Amino acid sequence: MQVINLRLLVTSMIIWAVTAVAAQSIEIVVHRGANALAPENTWPSADSALHYQAKWIEVDVRKSKDGVLFNLHDETLERTTNGKGKLADMLSEDVRKLDAGSWFGPQFAGLHVPTIAEMLDSLQGKANVFFDVKRGTPIPTLVNLVREKGFAGKSFFWFGDEGMLREFIALAPEMKIKVNAGDIERLKYWQNICTPSYVEIAPEKITEVFRTYCHQHNIKVMAACQEDDTSQFQLVIDKKADLVNLDRPEVFVRLLPSWGLYLRHIRNIKLKDIQLKLVDEDFRPAIVDEDVEGLTTDRIQLYP
Numbered sequence: 001m002q003v004i005n006l007r008l009l010v011t012s013m014i015i016w017a018v019t020a021v022a023a024q025s026i027e028i029v030v031h032r033g034a035n036a037l038a039p040e041n042t043w044p045s046a047d048s049a050l051h052y053q054a055k056w057i058e059v060d061v062r063k064s065k066d067g068v069l070f071n072l073h074d075e076t077l078e079r080t081t082n083g084k085g086k087l088a089d090m091l092s093e094d095v096r097k098l099d100a101g102s103w104f105g106p107q108f109a110g111l112h113v114p115t116i117a118e119m120l121d122s123l124q125g126k127a128n129v130f131f132d133v134k135r136g137t138p139i140p141t142l143v144n145l146v147r148e149k150g151f152a153g154k155s156f157f158w159f160g161d162e163g164m165l166r167e168f169i170a171l172a173p174e175m176k177i178k179v180n181a182g183d184i185e186r187l188k189y190w191q192n193i194c195t196p197s198y199v200e201i202a203p204e205k206i207t208e209v210f211r212t213y214c215h216q217h218n219i220k221v222m223a224a225c226q227e228d229d230t231s232q233f234q235l236v237i238d239k240k241a242d243l244v245n246l247d248r249p250e251v252f253v254r255l256l257p258s259w260g261l262y263l264r265h266i267r268n269i270k271l272k273d274i275q276l277k278l279v280d281e282d283f284r285p286a287i288v289d290e291d292v293e294g295l296t297t298d299r300i301q302l303y304p
Helices: 006-019 043-051 116-123 139-148 162-171 184-191 208-216 233-238 249-255
Strands: 027-030 054-063 069-071 128-133 155-159 176-180 198-201 220-225 243-246
Touching: 027 043, 027 249, 043 054, 043 116, 054 116, 069 116, 069 139, 116 128, 116 139, 128 139, 139 162, 155 162, 162 176, 176 184, 184 208, 208 220, 220 233, 233 243, 233 249, 243 249
Parallel strands: 027 054, 027 243, 054 128, 128 155, 155 176, 176 198, 198 220, 220 243
Antiparallel strands: 054 069
C-alpha cells in the first residue's frame, strides 16, 4: 500500500491551488455552443458547453419573416438545417419544422432551430448570454425580450452594424456591450461611441499595456479563439485574458487546474486534523492514480 504524508500532501495542494487562481479566473465563452460535440446553436451544444465549465453561451440573433427571433449563425439555412434560402424569408411556423440536427449526426435528428426565447428559458440559472446580433434584427424586440427574460444584467451584446449599436445604446443604456479591437487606438474609437464592458482581441495581441488600459477603464479582455484551432489556448492562459471566446471548451478546460483540483472544491482545510470535503459532484481529481487509505480518486476524503 502506498504511504502518503498527509500534511505534506495538503500543503502541496494548497500551494498548487493558489498558483492556479489566475488560470482558473478565465471565464469560458462558448461560440455557437460546444459545436464539435453537438449541432451548433442548438440546446445540446449549449448544454455540452455547460458541462465543460462555460460561463457564457453565445447566441446568434436572426429574425424570421414574421419577426420571431431565432438562434442561427448563417443568413441562409442550407449549412445547418434541411431548409433552403434565407431565414428572413420564412415564417416562424415553417422554421420550426426544419431539422437542425441530422447534418451533424443521426442521434440529433429532429432538433429544431431554437428561438432566442427558448434558449434564454433553458439557460436560466445556468449561464450568462453573449448576443451576437445580426443585421436585420429588430432592436426593440430583442431589448424587450432580454428584459422580459431577466437577462439584462446577465449578458453582453455585439453588433457588426454600427448603426444598430447606436440604436441599442439609446434603447438599452444599462446593458453591456462588447467591441472588437486589436489595439488601444481602435478601442478608443469605440469608447467615443459607447462604454464598452468587454473587448475581443486576438490572444497574440494582448499586451500588459493593453490589459492595464482596459482594466483602468473597467473593460474585460476577451481572447478570440473561434473555429477548430486549439493551438493558442495555452497562450490565452499565459496572456491572462479575463475571458476566452472559443468553440472547443472540452479541449480548453483540460488546460485549467480546475480539471483536477482547486480551492472552490474544498470546504475546509485543517492541517491539525486534515479534513477535505468536496462540494462539486462533477470532480475529476488529478492528484493520485490509485486508492490509498482514506484517499480515493472518485471522492477525496482525508481523515487523521
